[in-house]
Amino acid sequence: MTSTEFFQQLINGLSLGAFYALIALGYTMVYGVLRFINFAHGDVFMIGAFCGYYLTPRLLPHFTGWMTPLGPVAVLILTMLICALLGITIEKLAYRPLRQRPKLTVLITAIGVSLFLEYGGQFVFGADPKSFPELMPDRAVPGTGALTITTTQLAAFIVTICLLIALTFIVKRTRLGMAMRAVSNNAAAAALMGVNIDTIVSFTFGLGSALAGAAGILYSLSYPSIDPLMGLLPGIKAFVAAVLGGIGNIPGAAVGGIILGVIETFVGGSAFSTYRDAIAFSLLIVILLFRPAGIFGRSQAEKV
């Protein structure tokens, strides 16, 4: 592998990792607050992609002249809003009535919700893959020498970084973020201090789902064939990323996503490319066996 090839793969890996990071953030936040794996999270990502598919031809024509660059931004923001609403609705209808039940009950429900979104999506959108409309021109960014960086990759990087900064701000600097951290730390104590747990949980689901929706749009820019089952594999891989970084840990999820994306791209470019989909799972098993708390996580002793 020449150094150009190496850096090219690195760039591709970073852009794949950016999507995983965005999805992984949702997993991590929900896990932090509710201590359960929201299996349906990958499917919110899929719904985000389909929002982009249906919104783009309806919104873009309204943005002409100097407003042209705002078109994709409008699509992105509207998609994030729709996905946030979807996430909040799922939590209200399916998970909230089960909050006192054993974890396994909630996990099974989450699998049910995931299947419902996937196959309900097949029912509504049709099972055939659709080609994602051109939200923004996709061409190579000039001035990068032998390397190819496409405009969509660049946009994905920029949007991901902006969203990460916004998220960090919300979690660290706002009252809602403080309440989120409090609930994550000790829900009972937070409730006693007057934090409304239901509001915080809804907010967390909304935030995570909005990020997944954004990831759906950005992913579809680079991989423009979308179908209702597209969320399953990225969803599970993003979960692996979240575990890799230490579940419940927000910067950990971002770093985990990037690492996973880079590893996967390098394996995909090697002689073992057909094993690509097994990498994430093998990685997951290795982490859980040797460092279950992840890279940034702290291991906690179980209280009896």
Added chain:
Amino acid sequence: MKYRHIKKWVLLGAVILSAIGSHFSGGMNSYYLQIIIFIGINVTLAVSLNLINGYTGQFSLGHAGFMAIGAYVSAYLSTEHSAALFKALGTNFFSITLLFIAVLIAGGIAASIAGLIVGVPSLRLKGDYLAIVTLGFGEIIRVLIQNTDAVGGPRGYSGIAGYTTLFWTYSVAALTIYIVVSLIDSTYGRGFLTVRDDEVAAEAVGINTTRYKVTAFVLGAFFAGVAGGLYAHSTTYINPSGFDFQRSIEIVIMVILGGMGSTAGVAFAAILLTLLLEYLRFVAGYEWLPDLVRRIAANRVIIYSLVLIALMLLRPQGLFGRLPRRGIPIGSASKRAKLPANA
């Protein structure tokens, strides 16, 4: 202790019944016969998964992976390595029976070795983590098979002899039920239940929880492997994508619907779901039904998912399961402050 041997008699009766049924199945519509065989295979799968998920309280989402190993190993052996046996014994009823039993057991053993490998991480993980790891194992197995050219890779493996009969399917199902029920009823088998009910307490009274968990995985995987062998020799063609995550979910739904930890319930649910899903095919073809109903009937997974969600909200113990005696009483949740699980 008048009824001490009743289980053995029931097992013997079931085997004889399936032999009689098998004898008369020659004139049967081959479509119905296939469905009846699938029911038997699904009963075996569901009952064996119930040992892991229901009785031992682990949550495995990779049962289709064990089934795949059993299917591929037994199909490969019976297709590629049967020539020597037939040469020595001639191709007759006896040699075929011998071969079939041998390849089914070989498939089961291969699957149980995989079960051992999956069982080891289960020592450290529980609940949702274990679910994801077993799911991952299932997918890894599928990817490995897809990359094995000797068994056709992604094209699938065809030309498997159709040895599976009603007799074999139902004898295996009866034997699985017999072994699981006898095991759980035995003194040794109570250990599985203690691991499920309270691992810490079990360990405190000297129960080797590690060994029980691994045993559950190895045994459950063995029967799944045998069921996979039956499946392969029934359809005569197998494909890696037939053993994906969705297949695992199907088996999990049978266990949950029947009630985790109730063998009779799980077997009943396997029969019910297999029949129901076949019936839906007909519903999808009824011209007089509204288009929407027919389209929903054609998409079986929507129905799965709704069954799962409704079941968890309304009757989490399944049709025949019992509620755990310990813990927060279900139904009072609405009156309490709804705190997350980490409270």
